[in-house]
Amino acid sequence: MTINTQIEKLRELINHHNIQYYVHDNPTVSDIEYDNLMRELQDLESKHPELITPESPTQRVGASPLTEFNQITHRIPLLSLANAMNEDEIKRFDSQIKKGLDTDAEIEYIAEPKLDGLAVELVYEKGIFVYGSTRGDGVTGEDITTNLRTIPSIPLRIKDNGDTPEILEIRGEVFMFHEDFRKLNETRLDQDKSPFANPRNASAGSLRQLNPAITASRPLRIYCYAPGVIDGVDFVSQHQFLTRLPEWGFPVCPLIKTGFGVDFLIRFYQEAESMRRTLPYDIDGAVFKVNNYGQQKTLGTRSRSPRWAIAGKFKAQQVTTIIENIIPSLGRTGAVTPVAKLSPVNVGGVIVSNATLHNQDEIDRKDIRIGDTVLIQRAGDVIPEVVMVIKEKRPAGSHPYVLPDTCPVCGHKVKRPEGEAVARCGNISCPAQIKGRISHFVSKNCMDIDGFGVKLVDQLVDENLINKISDIYDLNQQQLAALDRMGDKSADNIIESIGKSKKTTFARFIHALGIRNVGINAGKILEKAFNSNLAQLQNSSFQSLNAIDEIGDIMAQSILDFFNDDENINTINKCLEAGITFEQKQSFGLNILKSKTFVFTGSLTKFTRNDAKEIVEGLGGKTTGSVSKKTDYLVAGPGAGSKLKKAESLGVTILTEDEFLELSNSSA
């Protein structure tokens, strides 16, 4: 075999694998095998540079950067498409076609997804890719040949089936797969470059590079869908044309269908819209074309668009609007979230007037300001968000937005812990958080006030009987008995439970306060370290807290922040004045469950699995997922099944949730 045939064979093989991968989505070699073939070809070519041809697969990149793009006049204009915005407009299109063809018979259509990328034209002479251009204004576009050459799914030489046209012009859409787009943006963020707003913008930006090496680094794809000049081969229909494209080596969208009549069009439109969310690339509608080229010719074109085709558009998922205001809002956990108030717009069929801005970092990164025109998106059911600011439309005199440093609900100073993205209101009496805080305070692992459920908390806060935690201790029997659905007896019981709960432990009280990052275990550690002396804990420094084993920087800072707040101190003092006392336990220490193994099963109703794990581990035990001879206790909630049976057969001690709490609380 001469070197020349060897090189030719390699090129053919590489092209074949390219077609398998990009056209048939069916690679038959591994990436490594493919790379090895490329390397082999590169080696041979570097030894015989006189044999290198421009369409060799090794020659995709390498052209030097341009200073500007030349203009190219399309031999046949690249028309645009008229739009149909809904089913009625699609029906009207079908009637017009029938009228134009002067027939009552159902028309044969071809339906294609409307790919959301950029239209390009590829020109081949004698089967070799000679140049390619953007659509431009439809008549002239930009010469982006060197960039298009870098796109691996564009053949540099069409596959020869003995019917290679003298001139072959193919139109198609350059776009990106979502997955590739996501990775590209991730890399850009890593490199401190701003991410692209969507795959379409990323594709446009990538094709418009003067340096083809940059284009080569972007994961662009092509699907082809329309003929330009084709010299020497005649097609009777779009379907026949699209069938030939893969045989030449051009990728075609796999979702294309043919069918008759308007019902077919409507069905495809609906199917495509529902498929949209799960497709690996963006489509923004469906394109309907009269399939028969003879009929297309009869129908003809208008000045900018053919009469024989229409784009059935979907409702946009990304639209622009104006940020009228930015309002900090407070979540149940005290997190301050900036919310953009938008001029209402329709996004994918839903009127949107709010978008979350997440936090200050996001605002800074996107430089979002009041008055800005922004691109917003609603992906599926998620809360709308701002994709990017259209800087060109920024009004004069705007300034960067900074979240206020006070809570929008209670006016307290908010704190943003180091390393965290969100600022929080740490006021335990903040009205936005009070219900959650009280429910936590009275719960089993905290002050354990029997009968004090979520409904009661709602009622008490709504009736203004409780504004802060310590108000619980000012409640009297009459107030409770007067509440809806509350009898005298229940009121008595609750008052009694409140009284009983005053005798507690230091650890429980600390946990009950809901200090961020401080749970029951931390409570126990602090109890031991400060010997149940609250004043001492209150006045301790960061260093002394941090010096305690198991109290890290974050927890130390949370504790410090919490006690650094007058409102919090005030509430604590009121609780103490109400008679809360800490039992000193002769404790077995923190390790009463030392080396005991627990399994939790069934749907737990009194605590979460995580809480349970924390409790067990805090007391020196451990939890596992399955029952064995080594299991000491099985805690069974409602609906326990096979694990319960196994535990019974192995003679493992079985506890109810309450029994477990009793056991764990015997140390608390």
Ligand code: IVH
């Ligand atoms: S055919 C004469 N087919 O939509 C018909 N266009 O609004 C020319 N597009 O510029 C276009 N998917 O960028 C055709 N399957 C498809 C398409 C498609 C996307 C784009 C194309 C065109 C625009 C027209």
